[in-house]
Amino acid sequence: MTTARVYIARLAGLPVYDPNGDQVGRIRDAVARLRTTNRPPQVVGLVAEMTARRRIFLPMGRFTSIDPDAVVLNTGMLNLRRFEKRPNELLVLEDLLDRRVTILPDETPGTVVDLAMDTNRTGEWSLGRVAVRQPSRRLTRRGQLVELEWDRVHGLIGLTDTQGTAGLLTVLEQMRPADLANALQEMSDTRRNEVAAALDDERLADVLGELPEHDQVEILAALDQERAADVLEEMDADDAADLLGELSVTERQRLLDLMEPDEAEPVRQLLKYAAGTAGSVMTSEPVILTPDATVADALARIREPQLPPAVAAQVFVARAPMATPTGKYLGMVHFQRLLREPPSAIIGGVVDSGINPLRPETPLIEITRRMAMYDLVAMPVVDANNRLVGAVTVDDVLDHTLPPDWRDRDVTDEAPGSPVAVPPPPAPATGRNDG
Template sequence: MSSPTRVYVSRLAGLPVYAPNGDQVGKVRDVVAMLRQGTQPPRVLGLVVEAFARRRIFVPMTRVTSVDIGHVITTGLVNVRRFEQRTTEVLVLAEMLDRTVTVVDSETTAVVFDMAMEQWRTRDWVLSKVAVREGAKRFRRRGQSHVLDWAEVSGFAQVEEGQGATHILAAFESMRPADLAAVLHDLSSKRRNEIAAALNDERLADVLEELPEDDQVEILAGLDTERAADVLEEMSPDDAADLIAELPTDTAERLLTLMEPDEAEDVRRLLTYEERTAGGLMTSEPVILPADATVADALANVRNAELSPALAAMIYVVRPPLETPTGRFIGAGHIQRLLREPPSELVSAVLDTDLDGLRPDDSLQAVAKYLATYNLVSAPVLDDEGRLIGAVTVDDVLDHLLPEDWREPDKPEEDHHAS
């Protein structure tokens, strides 16, 4: 194998995996190992690789021909059946990082922040080294780090309550919310809740929006009530409304009471609409501008990194007030058209005023037909008085057109160790 014989697992997270012909198979998401009795280091069985359509597959180490800086190369003979973790296996990144262990010689406790896997002469890969950071002991400086042999630490076989998540989150820092959601979904409830608790409110809100409803409800229930309300405030109003609708009535009301009044008002208004209607699908926070705004103003607004691509594709021009429900709707501006205009041009001069807009009680099928007819990724929703009350985006429509369990992983067809 033309690669280093010792590799730190945190550096593997997110690395591209290639077939010999250069085609990318996917990205490394974790390392699968098996604990052994006594002081024998765990055997590394293979890699969890995220392939196309967020499908997680198992790549045995016997199929890995190179583990190098920046990439992993396989033989090309990869089983694409979905990975399913066995009870005898551990996921190194998800389950072993942030563990509290005991340093045998000094009997001090330490937290695992990385592990190294090494190829022996037998060509087997094992977890040979454990990188730990010790706690305070007498006059020793807190945070002293060591790289120890596997036999020099103990405690991995014990169930730890309240395991941290600092180092796994560092390994997955660059992941998109949808990818991190896929990782969380496949973990045990205990580990999923521990990692969710360690995320900041904004990051957790983004991840929750990508999880199945059951996972959303479970994670929210694991947070204290005030923090749950803070996370809901960070979510898009339509996603927050969908989640709150899944909660018991008394819990939902308590959370709405703790939210900021303006945020709660938006969610309450969305909850009044039937789920599979334009009102139930829409967000109350599209990009809204007055008639005297310029093209430069519009482009500055859609540069907001928190906007989804679909919401950023169109701006809506209205009479005051500019908060939904707004004043009378004037028209919509397509970003592609605005990019071709001088920055000083008024957006009112380049609006699409032919869009009648959707009504809040329009059915899901009517919304999908509307978007398809006009080749739109976003559409205005107007009330009977011609006021803008929100916008429906194509991603929300797809969420409801796809089967309810579309976010759920495929069921395994056969043993993931088959080659």
Template sequence: MSSSTLVYLARLAGTPIFDPNGDQVGRVRDAVTRPRPGTLAPRVLGVVAEIGAWRRIFIPMGRVINIGGGGVELSTGQLNLRKFEARAGEVLVLGELLDRRVSVITEPGEPERLGEVTDIAMCPVKATGDWELARIAVRERGGRLGRSHVNQFDWDEVRGLVTVPTAQGTEGLLSIVEGMRSADVATMMLDLPKRRRVELAAALEDTRLADVMEELPEHDQVDIIAALDRDRAADVLEEMEPDDAADLLAELPSSEQAELLDLMEPEEASPVRQLLKYVAGTAGGMMTSEPIILPPDTTIAEALALIRDRRNSPAIAAQIFVTRPPSLTPTGRYLGIVHFQRLLREPPADLIGSIVDRDIDPLDPADDLAKITRKMATYDLVALPVVEAGRLVGAVTVDDVLDHLLPTDWRDQPHD
């Protein structure tokens, strides 16, 4: 077997997939194998491809005509867009085998050699044209200084890859998701077995995990938050947007809600408690309590600097809500909206109070989805204020509305 035929799958992850015309149709995210009896290397059935946002599909190896560090070339541009779901007996190489703790076969009398899988290579079988797993990169730990080193072994020289582990590391998975968008990490996690999903979630930093959680369906959020210890769960909830944290907590029993809210820092728990008071599906139930809010004596230059903050989503940064102090919800008296395009057209030294749009009627916290969508369409806005007793309590954004308009399984539906 020539080393030039080896394709290492951890290195292949994220590389582009091209159709016969050279157009990119997606990216490689994993490979699917089926174990064989004894020490026979598993056959590689195909690759898991990410096609656009939220969709992962299966591409059989028979459709692949070239594969390597530059990506994957296909023999056809026609793809089955059915959402990938592993069948019984199938194994995801990166999702399930990476970081697996294994032992290396040694000569009689030699000490046992243990390590973790850092990468797995596949190669074509000349006789059949099939692909199979061939080489395993293992990080071994040992020596007098306890240093680790990576060695490569043939498939039949390693034990422990086809057994179900009781625990598994995450270093390899973390290296794969590093730099990926939170929505892509969420999609990848949905493809993993529940055990690996929880292990990866536990290994992510609080802020990163919070961003990923916000992209997951609520029932999957509940599974992950339930698997974390209570202090860690509270820390992650603190990092989430208050409306997302409130939506998640609303799915938990009241006793768990109270426990987690008590463990959160008071200033982080306060807006979440406020949001939990509103009925689900209403403006109050779907709003964010932290839009951009400024007093009328703020200069246009200061307002522009604030909306440039990359942490603000496009929907949040599209407008500023102007109120009397205090500027935390519930605010002082609500005055109106200033649109970012208007800010771009005015002198930087002017005050935003001079350009407030007072003609847009705010939402009431009890307004239902139909009323919200009609008002958003009428004013052609991406966010609307929610006002109670003359005070701003939050804002409903277009992404909040879409989440409630789309069916709960919209991420699983085919799309172009």
């Protein structure tokens, strides 16, 4: 093993490589086993996130090196059974980071900011040292950071209602919303709600869109209603409508009333459409331009970083007004066509009007068939007066045609426990091997 002391918060997010140099996942946490004596907990393995957002257990004996830039596995079989914490175990980052503790012998208060694991001559790893930040007596300065032996820190083990979130958020901040959503599902309900509440409104809105509906509802219910309304305002209107559709009529109306009127109105409109139709799954804010706009104008719009790829893949052309419902719908221009035209060209001259738009009542099965037929990632939706009211994107269709619980971590597993070889493969491992 390359390093004799490893700081675990610095491991989070590091890539895991097989002996051939191929990445197989990323480190998310470390697993420590509690002992019956006063000895520090034994670190028995690391939790790595693999493809399909599955977290698995990797025993410490499986690593040839743990370095500041990467973790490397030895050869063997990887057991893909989803990691589940045992009763005598703790997840170091989730359970200990940000915990309020006291330093012995004088009971000085502090907050855990990192933990180090050390290895002995036999190769056993244990949580030997704890980095604790003491409170500062001056408001303008950070407290002193001290590194202590495990037995000098009181309050590390056992239930606590005084665990903060700052350190854990620092570890999680580089994750994509989908990966952070998966991390939240791995946490206890209390810890999940604490972390979710500590995220800013925009980040939490993005993460909620990646969670199963029951988790969305529970997190929203744990927020005060003013904060919940603020988060709903940051969500895409179609995602907010889906979430509000899971609530009671009374609760839904209360939150809509707390939202800014211009943010609530498109959500109210989407809630009027029947489930399973284009109106119920469309986004009401596609990229819309008038026919006298230039190709340069269109390219500037679809470059906006906040636009999802499926929304930015095409521009819809309509008469004024530009907010949905627009004036008369004229057609659409795919971004590839825009790239082939001079920047000064008028998009009204390159618009494709040959694809019939959807109606709000068009069922999902028909939407799927037509998008597949024309190889489209988005289709316009118009009302009876041929006004553009929104667009259905391919991710909207997938979200609503997959099983309702497809985002749930316990459902997305494909053959839990199936081993996969890390070349060259020895005999398969069965069950969870901590060695």
